Amino acid sequence: MTGPHPPRPGAGTPAGRPPVDGNAAAGLLGEVLAVEVTTAVAECRGCGAHAPLAQAVVEVDAAGALVRCRGCTRTLLTVLHVPGGVRLEVGCLAALTGAAPTGGAPGAGG
Amino acid sequence: MSGWLAARVAEVVPASASGRVLVLDVPGWPGNLAGQHLDLRLTAEDGYQAVRSYSVASVGAGERVELAVDEVPDGEVSPYLVQDVRPGDVLEVRGPLGRYFVWQPEDPGPVQLVAGGSGVVPLVAMVRAHAAARSPAPFRLLCSVRTPADAFYRPELEALVDDAFRLDWVWTRAAPPGWPGTPGRLTAAGLAAAALPPEAGPTVYVCGPTGFVEAAASLLVAAGHPPGRIRTERFGGS
Amino acid sequence: MAVVSRGFGARRREQDPALPPGQYLTTDFPVLSAGPTPHLHAGEWELEVRTETGARRTWSWEELLALPQEDVRTDIHCVTRWSKLGTRWRGVAVDTLLEGVETTAAFTTVHCYGGYTTNVPLADLVDGKAWIATEFEGAPLPDEHGGPARLLVPHLYFWKSAKWVRGLVLTETDEPGFWERNGYHLYGDPWREQRYW
Numbered sequence: 001m002t003g004p005h006p007p008r009p010g011a012g013t014p015a016g017r018p019p020v021d022g023n024a025a026a027g028l029l030g031e032v033l034a035v036e037v038t039t040a041v042a043e044c045r046g047c048g049a050h051a052p053l054a055q056a057v058v059e060v061d062a063a064g065a066l067v068r069c070r071g072c073t074r075t076l077l078t079v080l081h082v083p084g085g086v087r088l089e090v091g092c093l094a095a096l097t098g099a100a101p102t103g104g105a106p107g108a109g110g
Numbered sequence: 111m112s113g114w115l116a117a118r119v120a121e122v123v124p125a126s127a128s129g130r131v132l133v134l135d136v137p138g139w140p141g142n143l144a145g146q147h148l149d150l151r152l153t154a155e156d157g158y159q160a161v162r163s164y165s166v167a168s169v170g171a172g173e174r175v176e177l178a179v180d181e182v183p184d185g186e187v188s189p190y191l192v193q194d195v196r197p198g199d200v201l202e203v204r205g206p207l208g209r210y211f212v213w214q215p216e217d218p219g220p221v222q223l224v225a226g227g228s229g230v231v232p233l234v235a236m237v238r239a240h241a242a243a244r245s246p247a248p249f250r251l252l253c254s255v256r257t258p259a260d261a262f263y264r265p266e267l268e269a270l271v272d273d274a275f276r277l278d279w280v281w282t283r284a285a286p287p288g289w290p291g292t293p294g295r296l297t298a299a300g301l302a303a304a305a306l307p308p309e310a311g312p313t314v315y316v317c318g319p320t321g322f323v324e325a326a327a328s329l330l331v332a333a334g335h336p337p338g339r340i341r342t343e344r345f346g347g348s
Numbered sequence: 349m350a351v352v353s354r355g356f357g358a359r360r361r362e363q364d365p366a367l368p369p370g371q372y373l374t375t376d377f378p379v380l381s382a383g384p385t386p387h388l389h390a391g392e393w394e395l396e397v398r399t400e401t402g403a404r405r406t407w408s409w410e411e412l413l414a415l416p417q418e419d420v421r422t423d424i425h426c427v428t429r430w431s432k433l434g435t436r437w438r439g440v441a442v443d444t445l446l447e448g449v450e451t452t453a454a455f456t457t458v459h460c461y462g463g464y465t466t467n468v469p470l471a472d473l474v475d476g477k478a479w480i481a482t483e484f485e486g487a488p489l490p491d492e493h494g495g496p497a498r499l500l501v502p503h504l505y506f507w508k509s510a511k512w513v514r515g516l517v518l519t520e521t522d523e524p525g526f527w528e529r530n531g532y533h534l535y536g537d538p539w540r541e542q543r544y545w
Contacts (some may be wrong), residue, residue, distance in 0.1 A: 018320040019374075020344045026207040027149035031111075038210035054210035054340070059372050059430070062160065066372055066429055070330050072492075073377075075428040080370075091428050101209075116351050153350040154357025186359045200351050 022053035025065040028079050029053070031086045036096025045094035047072035053096075113153060114202045115139060119195055124158050127259040129180040129228065130192045131305070136203055141171040144239035145212040145232045145315065146342075148175070148205030151186060162187045163345065165232035165317070167263070169239045175203065179270065180228035182225065210321040211315065211343045215243035222306045223251040223297075224326050226318025227260065232343065233317060234263050241270050242338055248312075252304050254296050254322065278304035308315050308334035311342065320344040366423060367431050368538035375428040377493065384458040386462040386512050393478065393496060396515035397445050400453040404446075409496065412480065415440045416510035420479060424509070425538040437500055442473045442516070453518035457525060458499055461512040466525035467534065468501060468508055470518065478514060479501060505536040506542065 022029075022038055038054040049071035056076060057068040058068040064080035064087075075091035121133040142148075147165045168176035181192040195201075213221060214234040221240075223233040230253055240249050255261045260279070271277050280300055281293045306312040314335055316326050323344045330340055367373060391530025395407045419518070420437045456473060458466045472478065481500040482489055489495035501508050507527050528534050533542040 018344075018346055020320060020346050021342065023147065023208055023211055023343045024345065026147070027161070027163065027204050030207065036209045038208045052210055054208070059374060060346075061372055063370065063372075066374075075426075075430070078429055089428075114350070133510065151350065152353045152356040152359075155352055157350075158357050158360060159350065160356075160360070189359060190356055194355050195353075199354050201353050202351050 019057045019059045019068075022058055022067065024055040024060050025053070025056075025058045025067055025079065028060075028065050028086070029067075029088075032079060032088045033096075033098070034100070035096070036101040037098065040096050040098030042069075042076055042093055043095040043097075044072060044074060044076060046074035046092045049051040073095055113204045115204070117201045117203045118149075119197050119199045119201065120174070121193060121197060125178055126180065127257075128192070129178060129260075129262060131262075132177045132179060132195065132205065134175045134177065134201070136173050136175050139173045139175055139203075139273075139291060140206070142166050142169060142175075142206035142235075143209075143212045144169040144235040145204035146208050146235075147211075147232065147343075148177075148203045148207060150177075150187075150191075151202040151204070151311075152190065153202070153284065160187050163207070165235070167231050167238075167344070169235040170197050170242070178228060178231045178234075180262075201206055211317070211341050213313075213315065215239055215245050217313070218245075218247055220248040220306055220310050221250070222312040222314045223249070224305070224314065224316040224318075224330070225251065225253045226322030226326065228262060229235065229316075229318030229322065229343070229345070230255075230262050231317075232235070233315060234267065236315065237275060239265065240275065246274055248276075248277045248306065248310070249274055250278070250304070250306055250312075252278045252280065252296070252301070254282060254318070254326075256267055256282050257284040258286045268290050281319060296326060296329065298332065300324075301333055305330075305333075307338070311339075313339050315341050315343075317343040320346060366433055368425050369541050370429060370543075371425055371431040372429050374432060377432060384485065386460075387491065388461055388512070395445075395497065395513065396459075396517075397449065398478050398515060398517045399451045400518050400520050401447060403450075405449070405490040407445075412440060413482070418479065420481070420500065420502075423501075424502050424506050426506040427532065427536070427543050434489065436485050437479065437481040438483035439479035439497070439500060440487075441504055442477065442480065442499075443476065445480065445516070446474060449518075451518050453520050455475060455519045455522045457517045457519055457523050458508075458510045458513060459515045460512050464510060464512070464526050466508050466510050466517075467523050467528060468499075468504065469522070469535070472501060472504065473516070477501060482530065503537075505533075505538055507532065508536050 026037045040053050043050050059066040067076045076093040078089040080087045116136040117136045120135045123131040125131040152163045153159045164177045179191045181188045202325050225233050270337050280296045316323050323342050393409045398404045423433045425431045478501040482497050498511045499513045
């Protein structure tokens with residue numbers, strides 16, 4: 001069984017900081033997806049895992065976010081800032097199932 | 111305009127040795143649930159932009175949004191927010207974001223909160239919401255911090271302790287004077303002594319830097335908490 | 349337009365010059381595959397080089413390991429935007445496999461167990477630019493990363509470093525392989541961001 005390799009010495013540069021999770025990509029993904037992103041369940045075509053996007057391994061940088069399956073590390077999708085908008089590149093994401101966002105205001109239900 | 115709102119800094123309050131609480135006035139903010147976060151955008155004069163996510167410490171209706179920011183050495187954004195920003199400055203925010211890492215007073219079940227450093231911020235929102243609703247749901251917060259000087263919201267959290275809310279600290283480098291035991295990271299024994307056991311069926315919320323969250327989640331799973339009942343939020347400071 | 353925040357921008361950081369445009373530095377080694385991981389026994393494994401005239405040369409696993417091995421330390425860049433700097437591999441230089449091979453072909457098609465193919469100009473596989481790699485970071489190459497052997501051609505996007513390599517076929521024309529027929533660039537230079545058609 002091989003898992004992720006430990007960070008190399010010198011990988012502690014800003015771009016090499018440890019990945020975060022799908023919570024951090026909620027705002028950017030919300031520019032291109034209308035469902036509530038953190039609870040949306042992603043199915044990985046590589047390993048078949050189903051998990052909320054909040055649990056995906058996410059690397060965020062000035063260019064955008066790399067969203068990878070926590071189970072097998074394959075890239076599910078990449079979302080990037082491009083001139084005039086946002087570009088979503090689909091990798092191994094087989095399916096995404098999400099709920100329409102409800103209001104964030106308290107008492108708004110759901 | 112893709113949802114960005116202007117946020118005027120109303121107050122800045124030193125909150126820890128390396129951190130500050132920022133209170134923002136955000137016209138149009140729709141209110142937020144406990145545990146939600148926002149994206150904060152800064153634009154320089156030449157158009158260069160940086161965006162970072164911050165958890166919201168405040169909860170409920172209203173246009174006042176409270177953040178707590180810990181300064182990361184050599185960071186790009188956090189030193190600006192902790193050292194440079196002053197009342198009257200204008201930033202931009204987008205949110206509230208996230209429905210995965212949220213607690214609402216309608217949830218009756220017991221809750222175990224585990225925080226690493228400034229990961230306490232969304233959990234403070236949950237504790238505040240729990241208190242404001244006078245929820246009887248058993249709530250526990252286990253907070254891992256380097257030293258007392260690094261703890262955010264310690265006086266407020268201590269003051270909220272009651273029959274329905276228990277607070278435990280893990281000091282990893284230096285403990286307050288007179289504290290029993292020696293400083294060190296959270297261990298299985300420490301977790302067992304402070305946290306709700308799996309049999310109580312708690313929903314667990316873990317927030318902090320990625321390394322902390324992974325370590326704490328492993329301890330929780332090893333203690334018998336079902337992975338499906340553990341919600342995590344990782345961040346990497348800059 | 350966006351609101352300018354007073355005094356922001358002094359601490360910005362430049363892109364790491366070791367990274368090609370549009371790439372992120374990653375601390376682990378993500379898996380990217382077109383299909384499932386083939387499972388092979390060492391006894392059934394064979395590597396082939398075939399010229400445009402049909403002349404063949406093959407190596408068994410033991411024969412491959414008996415060839416001169418090289419240690420390689422290099423950066424790798426995946427088209428899905430992650431990069432890893434300073435990765436360490438061990439394997440046989442493609443130059444070694446092509447010693448004494450007579451050819452006028454300018455291109456190759458790389459064939460793999462499981463059916464994957466990719467195309468690489470011959471000039472990009474020789475002169476110390478490519479290896480058949482059997483070890484990664486000092487250990488046998490794991491299955492999901494292409495073990496027991498993969499092509500390693502790090503100056504191109506990593507989809508060209510075909511996993512579970514089975515053979516190199518020299519061709520007179522550039523024949524698009526699997527990803528190249530599905531929207532990916534024929535050549536794949538990360539420094540010119542040649543990701544797609």
